[in-house]
Amino acid sequence: MNITALEKIALSVRALSIDAIQKANSGHPGLPLGAAELGAILYGELLRHDPADPAWPDRDRFILSAGHGSMLLYALLHLAGYKDMRLEDIKTFRQVGSRAAGHPEYGMAGGIEATSGPLGQGLAMAVGLAVAETMLAARFNTAGHTIVDHYTYALAGDGCLQEGVSAEAGSFAGHQGLGKLIVFYDSNKITIDGSTDLSFTEDAAKRYEAYGWQILRGSMYDFEEIGRLTAQAKAEHKKPSLIILTSIIGKGAPNKQNTADAHGAPLGPEETAAAKQALGIPGDFYIAPEALDYFRAKRETWGKTRESWQAQFEAWSKENPEKRKDWDNFHAGKALPAALPVFAQGDKIATRSAGNKALGAIAAANANLVGGSADLKGPNAVGFPNSGVYSAKDRTGRYIHFGIREFAMAAISNGILLHGGLRAFCATFMVFADYLRPALRLSALMRQPVIYVFTHDSIFVGEDGPTHQPVEHLAALRVIPNVRFLRPADAEEAAEAWTMAMDRGEGPTVLALSRQNITVFPKEDPEWKNTIRTGAYIVKKAPGGSPGVVIIATGSELGLALEAAALAVEKKVQVVSMISRELFESQPPAIQESIIPPGVRVVCCEAGVRNGWERWAKPEDIFSIDRFGESGPAGKVAEALGFTAGALAAIVNR
Amino acid sequence: MNITALEKIALSVRALSIDAIQKANSGHPGLPLGAAELGAILYGELLRHDPADPAWPDRDRFILSAGHGSMLLYALLHLAGYKDMRLEDIKTFRQVGSRAAGHPEYGMAGGIEATSGPLGQGLAMAVGLAVAETMLAARFNTAGHTIVDHYTYALAGDGCLQEGVSAEAGSFAGHQGLGKLIVFYDSNKITIDGSTDLSFTEDAAKRYEAYGWQILRGSMYDFEEIGRLTAQAKAEHKKPSLIILTSIIGKGAPNKQNTADAHGAPLGPEETAAAKQALGIPGDFYIAPEALDYFRAKRETWGKTRESWQAQFEAWSKENPEKRKDWDNFHAGKALPAALPVFAQGDKIATRSAGNKALGAIAAANANLVGGSADLKGPNAVGFPNSGVYSAKDRTGRYIHFGIREFAMAAISNGILLHGGLRAFCATFMVFADYLRPALRLSALMRQPVIYVFTHDSIFVGEDGPTHQPVEHLAALRVIPNVRFLRPADAEEAAEAWTMAMDRGEGPTVLALSRQNITVFPKEDPEWKNTIRTGAYIVKKAPGGSPGVVIIATGSELGLALEAAALAVEKKVQVVSMISRELFESQPPAIQESIIPPGVRVVCCEAGVRNGWERWAKPEDIFSIDRFGESGPAGKVAEALGFTAGALAAIVNR
Numbered sequence A, B: 001m002n003i004t005a006l007e008k009i010a011l012s013v014r015a016l017s018i019d020a021i022q023k024a025n026s027g028h029p030g031l032p033l034g035a036a037e038l039g040a041i042l043y044g045e046l047l048r049h050d051p052a053d054p055a056w057p058d059r060d061r062f063i064l065s066a067g068h069g070s071m072l073l074y075a076l077l078h079l080a081g082y083k084d085m086r087l088e089d090i091k092t093f094r095q096v097g098s099r100a101a102g103h104p105e106y107g108m109a110g111g112i113e114a115t116s117g118p119l120g121q122g123l124a125m126a127v128g129l130a131v132a133e134t135m136l137a138a139r140f141n142t143a144g145h146t147i148v149d150h151y152t153y154a155l156a157g158d159g160c161l162q163e164g165v166s167a168e169a170g171s172f173a174g175h176q177g178l179g180k181l182i183v184f185y186d187s188n189k190i191t192i193d194g195s196t197d198l199s200f201t202e203d204a205a206k207r208y209e210a211y212g213w214q215i216l217r218g219s220m221y222d223f224e225e226i227g228r229l230t231a232q233a234k235a236e237h238k239k240p241s242l243i244i245l246t247s248i249i250g251k252g253a254p255n256k257q258n259t260a261d262a263h264g265a266p267l268g269p270e271e272t273a274a275a276k277q278a279l280g281i282p283g284d285f286y287i288a289p290e291a292l293d294y295f296r297a298k299r300e301t302w303g304k305t306r307e308s309w310q311a312q313f314e315a316w317s318k319e320n321p322e323k324r325k326d327w328d329n330f331h332a333g334k335a336l337p338a339a340l341p342v343f344a345q346g347d348k349i350a351t352r353s354a355g356n357k358a359l360g361a362i363a364a365a366n367a368n369l370v371g372g373s374a375d376l377k378g379p380n381a382v383g384f385p386n387s388g389v390y391s392a393k394d395r396t397g398r399y400i401h402f403g404i405r406e407f408a409m410a411a412i413s414n415g416i417l418l419h420g421g422l423r424a425f426c427a428t429f430m431v432f433a434d435y436l437r438p439a440l441r442l443s444a445l446m447r448q449p450v451i452y453v454f455t456h457d458s459i460f461v462g463e464d465g466p467t468h469q470p471v472e473h474l475a476a477l478r479v480i481p482n483v484r485f486l487r488p489a490d491a492e493e494a495a496e497a498w499t500m501a502m503d504r505g506e507g508p509t510v511l512a513l514s515r516q517n518i519t520v521f522p523k524e525d526p527e528w529k530n531t532i533r534t535g536a537y538i539v540k541k542a543p544g545g546s547p548g549v550v551i552i553a554t555g556s557e558l559g560l561a562l563e564a565a566a567l568a569v570e571k572k573v574q575v576v577s578m579i580s581r582e583l584f585e586s587q588p589p590a591i592q593e594s595i596i597p598p599g600v601r602v603v604c605c606e607a608g609v610r611n612g613w614e615r616w617a618k619p620e621d622i623f624s625i626d627r628f629g630e631s632g633p634a635g636k637v638a639e640a641l642g643f644t645a646g647a648l649a650a651i652v653n654r
Helices: A003-024 A030-034 A036-046 A067-080 A087-091 A121-140 A158-162 A164-176 A204-211 A223-235 A269-279 A289-319 A321-331 A351-365 A406-419 A430-446 A473-478 A491-503 A528-534 A557-567 A581-585 A589-595 A634-640 A645-653 B003-024 B030-034 B036-046 B067-080 B087-091 B121-140 B158-162 B164-175 B204-211 B223-235 B269-279 B289-319 B321-331 B351-365 B406-419 B430-445 B473-478 B491-503 B528-534 B557-567 B581-585 B589-595 B634-640 B645-653
Strands: A061-064 A152-156 A181-187 A214-219 A241-246 A348-350 A369-373 A399-401 A423-429 A451-455 A484-486 A509-512 A517-519 A537-540 A549-553 A573-577 A601-605 B061-064 B152-156 B181-187 B214-219 B241-246 B348-350 B369-373 B399-401 B423-429 B451-455 B484-486 B509-513 B517-519 B537-540 B549-553 B573-577 B601-605
Touching: A003 A030, A003 A036, A003 A067, A003 A087, A003 A223, A003 A269, A003 A289, A030 A036, A030 A067, A036 A067, A036 A152, A036 A223, A036 A289, A061 A067, A061 A121, A067 A087, A067 A289, A121 A152, A121 A164, A121 A181, A121 A321, A121 A406, A121 A430, A158 A164, A164 A204, A164 A406, A164 B164, A181 A223, A204 A214, A204 A241, A204 B204, A214 A223, A223 A241, A289 A321, A348 A351, A351 A451, A351 A491, A369 A399, A369 A406, A369 A451, A406 A423, A406 A430, A423 A430, A430 A451, A430 A473, A430 A509, A430 B430, A451 A491, A473 A484, A473 A509, A473 B473, A484 A491, A484 A581, A491 A509, A491 A528, A517 A557, A528 A537, A528 A581, A528 A589, A537 A557, A549 A557, A549 A645, A557 A573, A557 A601, A557 A645, A581 A589, A601 A645, B003 B030, B003 B036, B003 B067, B003 B087, B003 B223, B003 B269, B003 B289, B030 B036, B030 B067, B036 B067, B036 B152, B036 B223, B036 B289, B061 B067, B061 B121, B067 B087, B067 B289, B121 B152, B121 B164, B121 B181, B121 B321, B121 B406, B121 B430, B158 B164, B164 B204, B164 B406, B181 B223, B204 B214, B204 B241, B214 B223, B223 B241, B289 B321, B348 B351, B351 B451, B351 B491, B351 B509, B369 B399, B369 B406, B369 B451, B406 B423, B406 B430, B423 B430, B430 B451, B430 B473, B430 B509, B451 B491, B473 B484, B473 B509, B484 B491, B484 B581, B491 B509, B491 B528, B517 B557, B528 B537, B528 B581, B528 B589, B537 B557, B549 B557, B549 B645, B557 B573, B557 B601, B557 B645, B581 B589, B601 B645
Parallel strands: A061 A152, A152 A181, A181 A241, A214 A241, A369 A423, A423 A451, A451 A509, A484 A509, A549 A573, A549 A601, B061 B152, B152 B181, B181 B241, B214 B241, B369 B423, B423 B451, B451 B509, B484 B509, B549 B573, B549 B601
Antiparallel strands: A348 A517, A537 A573, B348 B517, B537 B573
8 A cells, every 4th residue: 555645646636625615615625624535545445347349337436425525535536646636626616517526426527426416315226236246246246257246336425314315324234244335434523503412412333233234443544554444345245335545624724623613604715725735735726746647657557447347347248148138138228129918908907016017027028127115016016027135145135125115216226237237126105105206206316217106196095094195296296306206098099108107217216106096998099008008098088089178187087087078078088098198298290289189178187286287278278186085985085185087077167 | 900901901902903804804913912912001001191081282292103013002092091082983994084093194183293204303303302302301390399200101103113213303302402202112123124134233222322322122022121210211311212122024923923914904804804813802892891991990099180280380370470471382283473574665685594593582472483594693694693503411401402303393393383382493504404304294294393494505505516505405395285485575574474483383494595685676566565475576567557577576686687678668667576486376266366467477586496487488488497506606607608697688588
């Protein structure tokens, strides 16, 4: 270990961070200054990576869970030689167009493995990355060749440890015995409000021990110790490791270090000067030549390591052509076609159950699809044939028992996708979409095609009552940018919806599925399986052709719409199933008008709040549920709320 | 302790639960059967309560955090003599109109202290109840009289313990040393998916120890032991207690007990018969006469206890008339008027800072207002004068450092309000509203007027980037029923918004406040402080009176609208500030038309997604941000997204 070089790297990290934040007049110096040593040894010694190929599948992953310390990551990526992260980006830190955004943004530059501004989620995503590693290792490694064998590192602060999502993920990781997950805890005892004594005095080490983790302790400022502890962590194969490093927030800023002032604001000109003098930083955006020399040499070593992996990979490919084919399929980023289940008109089946059959078919064709539910495997109907249960004993299992941990489930799913090679779904009741919403937002922001299976999607849940009946959730999920929200109206649509979700590569899909049985209805559009991909299609044309009223319905309310159309036959009703309003609204006018002729009165029908339907119908023509539900059998609840075919027909007839 | 009577109570709980669930053909027998003994001793021996006065302020509180076991609570309330919970309700369990809803619903009957379907939140609300008790005790008890002195009990299952919100709340409770909080953990090792071995193998006891709790262990089926453990818990004044009771899910159902089958479905006719035979239950909806006799006698004792408290309360009132006056104000359910801060036109001040001044004034007038932030006291601007910091050492403190635990913060706030006597606010960045959304939903469902202060309410957050810039949150918060969403447009409006929030009694209010400075603008409506209470008012009339275009704007975009109106002067623009769209939409047409004349073209302007504005403007007339933001200085981000006064004027001029 070249301590001098590591010290120079740490110095350069501090220099770049101080100046970038000061120049931006915005940012968080506390972490990059406080954890510069860890960053130096991580990127200089510990990580198995190669800046020349940030996408190398067998690289170690590092997640800066405390994402506000982004300058730590940017400085290290630049020093290590990641070409995307130019000095120019660092000099334009936090400016529009810079790859050095306020918080690390996935996709902005190689080496940024996740978007990690919202606290706690980075840790949970790291758990997902570690899960993915075990899954791929179990599938692809052979007696002769170990082609998947890497570690997942994360750096977390007090904030990450306080958030509930990290608690859920920590418990899950311990249960699963994720031995190749190593979390550094930057324990500086300071948060924005001041000392952690104000709100956070638990024994975090003991808590992680309770989760089944190995706990190691040391100083942030002792390279040899960090190296030793990391070796210990790597040697523990059955438990994730938490390495607690005592640190000083803002270390190097003589007057602000060890105070909350160092956390989230530039040091200011005076303190910048004082820090530079104290640290011996000779100029602006200073990079020590020794640091550059060190990394230059390192890049050669790293390149050789990666090349030797590549050679091994080729040898493995030759010996295992079938596995190699699978590998390519896993990494193609494209779903393979499946033999979807067939349903007969008149079949009565819940869309969750139909979805389950589709999932079975799709999973059979796509061996890289994994997933599970937050303890609702049966109710969500997401078990699938030959899946096996993922566990510490069997890493080939494809079904994941996430436990009653919705938020961590979604964040872990994000991590599984971020790793590469796998697709993932996760499931819960739609009303509990609220519990995982922050992770769904990150799926959308990171453009990760996680599939969210939300069953029990309306008041038709029935007896469980208002706490279990989504009413606002449909609207609330539709407003998140880049979320594809699909609410299939019967079994046939549910199967198509699953396919649409698998075909989507650029972001998450929500499948809103019914608890209750729904009758498979005839579809007058012979091309409906294509048309539905525009977001909507005509289920039933108006008698005679030219409609007097168009009813737009989604999901289980399509049945209600068809009934109402029959009750209001003299109005010449055309019934449209709108599986995705956003998708439909993104179509060119000609397509929209082929489904909803301009000038025709529109009535919208959905068992949820009205917001968003105003684009298509007048307020009095929206048949919605703008209040919380009731506990009772589904039909009785609908009656009590006046949500019946008769009431809809009355609106149509008005 | 009359063991025989307690056994008969437990038997009656089982009998009522089996039959109610079977008759409803829906429900969760697992918990009521498995924890009947705890229920019996709780309601029969441990709780200090009086069914004759469920609102008695000094009663012990009990929260069934595992709310799916609702029949346990209903059976006990009925047996104990809570008049609201009639046998008729139990016989119509889970039917529309029954007070015995699927999950306990606050307000349906006396003795239901919280709505507790969504797992984990009951525990966090119990923490809030315990906080409130310490706060009121510190304010009102005197050397001579202890008028606030009660315990908070909760019953939690494996699900509650897995949820992140309970982890956050548990850590907070330990930190705060809430000695009068006693949680029973019904440890039956079974969840919906099967054995807890599938997903939950952590050492929960050790985890709570790490939080600073006292851990006690015993059997669910040993009354003496439960009594002893509870006494031990009560004797520990500095730590909350977790009493782990080993139990058997569905105990008494001979073939289904100890399996996941017992959790969430009726036993079925055969198993019902078998259970009744095994337990010795002679009929349907059986209540053992000994149980009724026991409670009849108990009610006398309870009545005397409450009367003696009442006498003490009167004596205390006489000796402490000032305190009594405060007590009455605390419990009046009505805010006292405050001397709101005054701002001058042209002042540049962020609405978060203006809100802070209003908070200061309101808190000075309303001594029962408490609250805090999830570690963003400064950024949220929610510190207030003479508040003191609430802590284990000082229970009179009014400022709560919740830590980086948004979800628990909101759930604890719910608990504080449910207790009675206090108002609470809680604060975080608006983008992290997602982290606490499930608790906000419960505020709305339970009609609790928690005040949510969400600052940094748009892309004008700037440099922190898309993870910290809300775009969909305004729309997503507006769709929750019974949430009042207020987005004040300048400092003056911010002060009014705080007052509107305090004046609201029937549900939560969200205050959406700006990070950036906003210029206080002139308001042409001289009655604007009244008109704003309709949800909107006219800031600037069209030149000449009759408008050609109405711009509706909210929050910081009002400034943009005024600029655009000046740029498009020939269009005769009327500018409307719509502080609450939902409130405005609930007004009669005459009021709406007095602000937005019918037939006039409307342009809507808000720095968020468009959903919901379609009611007021055509799609092409909505000036919105329908994508994630960017990292950069606020003005530059707005430019990059084309969100400028010029662009708005171009739309108006179109």
